[in-house]
Amino acid sequence: MAATKVAITIDSRLLAELDRLVAQHVFANRSKAIQEALADKLTRMRRQRLARESAKLSPMDEQTLAEEQLEQDLTQWPEY
Numbered sequence: 001m002a003a004t005k006v007a008i009t010i011d012s013r014l015l016a017e018l019d020r021l022v023a024q025h026v027f028a029n030r031s032k033a034i035q036e037a038l039a040d041k042l043t044r045m046r047r048q049r050l051a052r053e054s055a056k057l058s059p060m061d062e063q064t065l066a067e068e069q070l071e072q073d074l075t076q077w078p079e080y
Contacts (some may be wrong), residue, residue, distance in 0.1 A: 008034070016032055018030060021033060
């Protein structure tokens, strides 16, 4: 995967904690730690969005739609 350099501003206490983790070999370096943290945050945000959108669905309506589709599918299958 191609990588691009970026510059960020970070709180000095947060950076000190990050540097301790790098020194303890939890992360290979600052860049890897920040990449992992960003990837985790974006994944959580996507899951939260999916959960919010799923919460808008009506279980009864979804069940009805599924049953209607199943009935349509059954009429289209050849008999053996």
